[in-house]
Amino acid sequence: MELVRFIFVDHEGAALEAALLFGAGSLLVYPAVRLKLRSLTMFPLALFRLARWLVGTEANPRMALAIFGFNGTAMFLYMASGFHPAIPAAISLLTGFNIATILLWAGIDETHQDDEPVAPPGRWMPGSRLATVCGLAVLLIELPCFAFAIAMGIRMGQDVLAGRMTYAQGFAPRAEAYASVILPLLLVSAICETVAIRGMSGGIAGGGKAPEA
Numbered sequence: 422m423e424l425v426r427f428i429f430v431d432h433e434g435a436a437l438e439a440a441l442l443f444g445a446g447s448l449l450v451y452p453a454v455r456l457k458l459r460s461l462t463m464f465p466l467a468l469f470r471l472a473r474w475l476v477g478t479e480a481n482p483r484m485a486l487a488i489f490g491f492n493g494t495a496m497f498l499y500m501a502s503g504f505h506p507a508i509p510a511a512i513s514l515l516t517g518f519n520i521a522t523i524l525l526w527a528g529i530d531e532t533h534q535d536d537e538p539v540a541p542p543g544r545w546m547p548g549s550r551l552a553t554v555c556g557l558a559v560l561l562i563e564l565p566c567f568a569f570a571i572a573m574g575i576r577m578g579q580d581v582l583a584g585r586m587t588y589a590q591g592f593a594p595r596a597e598a599y600a601s602v603i604l605p606l607l608l609v610s611a612i613c614e615t616v617a618i619r620g621m622s623g624g625i626a627g628g629g630k631a632p633e634a
Contacts, residue, residue, distance in 0.1 A: 424598045428569050435572035436565070439513045443568070446517025453518075454525060462526060465519035480619035489611035492563065493604055496570040500599055504581065504588060509574030516567070552620020555613035562610040566603050573599070 429436075453461045476487040499516075502508045547555070577591040 503574030503577035506578030
């Protein structure tokens with residue numbers, strides 16, 4: 422309970438700051454798209470393809486573990502970047518831009534047309550309601566985890582910059598809190614995301630043409 426309070430109460434203000442920076446970064450994608458600044462979108466799209474390669478296309482336990490490993494490692498590094506408060510703050514802004522870019526352009530990128538996730542036949546398929554609930558759960562779990570991971574980095578950077586503690590002194594309790602609270606939440610999120618993807622792939626598979634007589 423103390424670790425939960427440490428994360429979600431002591432870092433509430435910094436988490437709001439992180440969320441606002443994420444939102445500001447997502448808005449920056451619109452002028453980039455409008456001005457056709459492809460050089461600014463190359464990195465997030467390349468990162469998206471790398472993530473898809475690491476995660477795979479089959480919605481199974483391996484996918485859940487890959488999503489968990491990717492998100493868990495990335496958010497830990499975001500938190501650990503708090504040598505200076507500007508570093509995690511900049512990461513939050515950049516992440517918002519990257520996510521918005523992926524949402525806007527990845528769907529029409531031709532390299533993604535033939536590799537939609539497919540659930541193997543004969544295996545359990547979640548219903549549409551369960552898949553929808555799991556998709557919403559991912560947003561409700563993953564985005565706050567991101568904001569508070571960034572918040573811990575920002576607050577640590579502020580304390581280090583002000584001389585209230587060394588980096589090592591600030592990092593130790595945050596690493597413990599991250600491992601005890603945020604990582605389990607990210608595991609739940611990864612499982613929910615895999616269930617949602619499997620449900621989506623079932624909808625795709627079931628949405629084809631009816632067999633001809």
